[in-house]
Amino acid sequence: MSVAALRDNRAVWAFGVLGVTWLAAIAFANGFGTVSSVRYLVQTASFLGIVAIGQTLVVMMSGIDLSVSAVVALSAVVCAQVASGSGGAAGILVALAASVVVGLVNAAGLVWLRLPPMVMTLATGTVIAGALLIYTDGSPRSARIPLLDTLANGSVAGIPYATVLWLAIAAAGVWLLHLSRLGRYAFALGTSEPASRASGVPVPVTTLVMYAACALLAGVAGLVLLGFTGTSSLTMGSPYQLLSIASVVLGGTSILGGRGHLLGTVAGALLLTLLTALLAAWNLSEGLRQVTLGLLIIVLLLAYARERRTA
Amino acid sequence: MTLLSVENVSKSFAGVRVLRDVSFDVRPGEVLGLVGENGAGKSTVLSLITGLLAPDAGTVRFDGARVHSGIRAWSPHRARAAGIASVHQELSLNPHQSVAENVFLGAWPTRGGLVRHRDLVARARPLLSRVGLDVDPLTRAGRLPLGAQQLVELAKALTGDPRLLILDEATSALDDDQVRAVFRVVDELRAAGKSVVIVTHRMGELFAVSDRMTVLKDGEVVATRERAATDHDDLVKLMVGRELSDMFPPKSKDTAAVPAEPVLTVRGLAVPGSCAGIDLDLVPGRVIGLGGLQGQGQREVLRALFGLRRHSGQIDMDGRPCRLATPREAIRRGIGYVPEDRKTEGLHIAHSVRANLSLPSLRALAPARSLTTVSRRQEARLVAGLVDSMRIKASSPAQEVRRLSGGNQQKVALAKWLPTKPRVLLLAEPTRGIDVGTKRQIYHHLRELADSGMAVLVTSGDTMELVGLCDEVAVMYEGSIVDRLVGAELTEERLVHASVVGQEVTHV
Amino acid sequence: MSERIRNHMDVLGLCALLAVVLVTYQRLDPTLLSPSTITILSAQFLPLILAAVAQTIVMLTGGVDLSLGPVLSLGMAVFVVTAADGATGVLAAMALALAVTVAAGAANGALVAYAGLPPIIVTLAASFLWTGVTLIVLPQPGGHVPAGLVSAYNLGWYGIALPALAVVVALALWKLVRTTRFGLALYAVGGNEHGAYASGIDTRRVKILAYGFAGLFTGLAGIGLAIQTGSGDPNIGAPYTLNSIAVAVLGGISFFGGVGRMRATLLGALLLGLLTNLLLFTGISTFYQLILQGVVLVVAVAVKTLATRERTA
């Protein structure tokens, strides 16, 4: 890749900023150089990272999924509920199936009802939140599922399983989005829908697969979170709604679709987790912390995520 | 005495010089034609004048004053205030606002700080009739046909009573009648001592209206000629640097002989609100044209055949009935489509040449047995072959299509279908806004494709093009085919005559 | 003039729906049209209506404001922190709060206009920023709103429903803005930004102004909420971000900009608000409310899209 191409590649930028921030954290803040701190950071980043990979898939085709927070909760709550009656394996399967169904419903709304993605996913998110209230009568259960427990808390050769899972998912995502035919279709759709239709891109299939994959990954994140904490709650997904979108954008993917690289999102999720950790380490008031985070995100976006003027 | 003078202007984009030392001037009461191939720098020069861009070096003077100096940058806003109005090929209308609102876009007349709709309508009417447009000023602009929208643009340009009017490919979407209306306005302006700069690819129009012509080539002015001192051939020679004798390729040899079996037969095709009762036989080896005035349903016929419009009627392929409900079905049956709107429908302009060329053929490049993984090697080979055979000028296959000139974009839009081995090729306005040299290349490509056994269907508003290129032209009027011209009958005169049949106005 | 009928179709549809809801409501709560109920309901709906007005303005430019909730909280916080007893005190606090929210909106607008960042991510990042600022201004629920104002607002003032009056005044203000050149330019920029620029409209100024106006209406919503609740709460604004989008979309405002009418937004807000209240009367578990909200949104938008879409294959 030429130097100019590298300069133009915003995913590379994301990794660069991540590296610089990390070095700065090690140099100027306490404790960021230790192995355990790194391990913990990548582990906590995994939850966000998994959701964000799903989000990347839909953002790349110029969509957006505002139902991920609800799906995270849905998956954890359903798994805990089902597991208490029929065992962990059943819980996991039912939870993942439910997540995929949500993704398919989202896609169906986009393809056949022609709803804007924001409206459709916002609506399904709202409906899920309501359905969960009814399903759990307001008080979701906790569950200890050994498989999830190990997945969330265990590690192999010092690397947390959650991180391994995240990276494996990222690899699968890179294949799906950047190497496979479907990924090409997604990019094409993200750049221009009319041109894609007129070029024979299978719009329904692409949309269905990408949204289902996004919801599935949100569901996986919900399960890992369930394993991590042993409890489910109705609001456990809410932090991931906007942060997953922020990760995608900080990873250099254009929110307008059709431009970026999935690996950038991995850097984006790490960067956000690192920034949050850095701010937590500084003894600031919560207000100042939020202000700093907001300003930092804006500055980073200004640095490398600006859209080219079409004029 | 000059109204506008461009002096030694240079401009580069991303290190590429697009204008070098360009100088010309426009006098009051004069119509200046600005000609050159696509990519010669015409649009860039105009953008410097209208304030969309600033030059790297050189000066633009309007009415004696330097425009790109002083504290406030030159902008469309200031240009308009100074009396420069422009109409571009790309519309600047807001499709959701009314015609009246659009006519005064950005300069709405107010009373007491408020905009009254009654005022807008009352003041829009005379302007609309001046450009020969008879529409309700309260209609949403987006609902008008393309040509009418272009005229609304012209009406809009006239609102500020401009001293300099710039027409940049402003007639490319217009039919002859509408073009005449535009020229009437140009004549009025000239008579009133105002000036006009016109850019068009239609040579006839250029000679009909310009007083002088400035020729640009590769970002430099090669000549400025009085109209009387030049002719068509001279100009073309200046533009392309060589003579262009064989603009159109020879037609298929066996027009008189018994034609081969049609690959696609269309009987009674109808698109609600656009056309009805269309019969067509698309035969391998033949180029068939759909002629007529703008907006007589030609576009919809093509879109229906490609599965982009819901339609009724009998369509047979190889003698068997087939359904063309979606573009995917059409493509699977071997139909390719190059739409007139290449920037939104024909191409992914923000994507690379490579991605655009391989998109319709991904099924072959990423078969199910490789887990649908796209083979980069095969893709590169395919793209290299197409770039080579179509002579697409791109810095690399990774270059974004929007950075290519219009002609090369059109070549990409056409080339992407070739690997799918289409048996029928549908093209709408295949050379709109494209320079002479590339036009010629495209004509020759189309003929080669036909000779290799493809059936080609072309719509065009350019009568010369239809006559020169097609073996047969079906002329449409108000949604029906009113005449078919083959062989010796296929002349510009016959074609124009057939196009206006049923109209009160006779062609002059 | 089928053109004009078509333009008003969605407003008529919303009106019809609203009429149905109102009649049902009237049967369940016969006091619906009494001054006190109108006061109470309008106090309840005012923040959502004004937030939706603000969201509509941003959406008309082709943007979306994800920082609306935090800015609403910010306006509320500044108002309750500075409000003193007496008319001058209250008016000064209002002016200050509105100045702050207008500035916040204009800052969002400036980033959108000058930085080349899509509105959705500008306002996403800004939502963290304004949440933080709110927490600095008002670290925990509290603050002060003169008691007389609270009761006049919530119980009626000489029989006048102040919140309803405020909504009418706000909408009249919008109507006025809408008929200025800026108002038309707003629609023009939303409908075809490049075209508007090439026609000599200062699109950046229009955007900054639009976001500033959105800030104004968001601030008014925050002040209304402060007076309704008699205090400030730094977290109370959050639900308004997505709710305002839902209402605007229900009213037929397009995400692509340039399309939609404020009166439709108003109808959307009333419809959604009344429907939720209606559920409280019917005795259906409030858990179903969220489901209803989601379904109404999908159905309303789907009907509109399917009815107006070009007949493609």
Added chain:
Amino acid sequence: MLEDDVAKLKTEGKVASYETFNANGDTSQQIAQIRAMMQQKYDVILVDAGSSTALNPVLEQAVAAGIVVVNFDSLVTTAKVVRVGTDQVAWGRMMAQWLADKLGGKGEIIAMNGPAGVSVSEDRWKGADEVFKKYPDIKIVANVHSEYNLAPAAQAFASAYSAHPTIDGVFSQGGALSAAALQTLVKQNKTLVPITGENYNGFLKMWAEKKAAGFSSIATAQPNYLAVIALEAAVAKVGGVAVPQDITVPLPEITDANLDQFVKADQPDDSYPIQPLPQNEIDKLIGK
């Protein structure tokens, strides 16, 4: 617990019907619901407030309309309603005092607070801050805010902890936060410093398990019988008893010594086990 009590009171004929409304975290929604209740002429409204201030006007109107309004758990600031709750400032004071004593008035601690801008967390912190001010040698190295929810709390704590791995103790405002802190220390195999807690069963279980390893804690509770007291108070008030406006329920104290009475190994993590309050205590509190 509340449902049981409702059932009991129904059989006694003191309650005719009972409805639950859930505002799902939307305060404006809660206001609308209370309005609807007023319109439907309920006799008693029990409310767990979504905001400490925002509900004041509507609740005052409900009282003015003759409805008995009892607020429990998360309290509002208006004095016009009967409020049944615990003293949150005292909570913070109690926890902080125990930690200060435990550390001998000296050491570095991390403070884990609930979400910013919410009265409960601000009040608890106020109490704690009062105490810590008295011990200049206790240094709060990080002051973290998070939801009362395990996952975000664990992330927040881990971030702060990786920056300050040498801490001597943790002041925590809530059970999930304490559990998150303890979990992190256990997972990373670190010294189990004292952590203040709450009667969140997940935390109690872990505490019981690690007690042998030298972990020490204190916990209190926002007892779930607050709702029962609120109901009884309301019924009593309707029945003409002079119920006090402010019913402050004493904070229970769970220590290393009496932990076994509280922890419920067979119950899920997210239960809040508590010893029920005897009826005579309740009667005393509500002024019978």
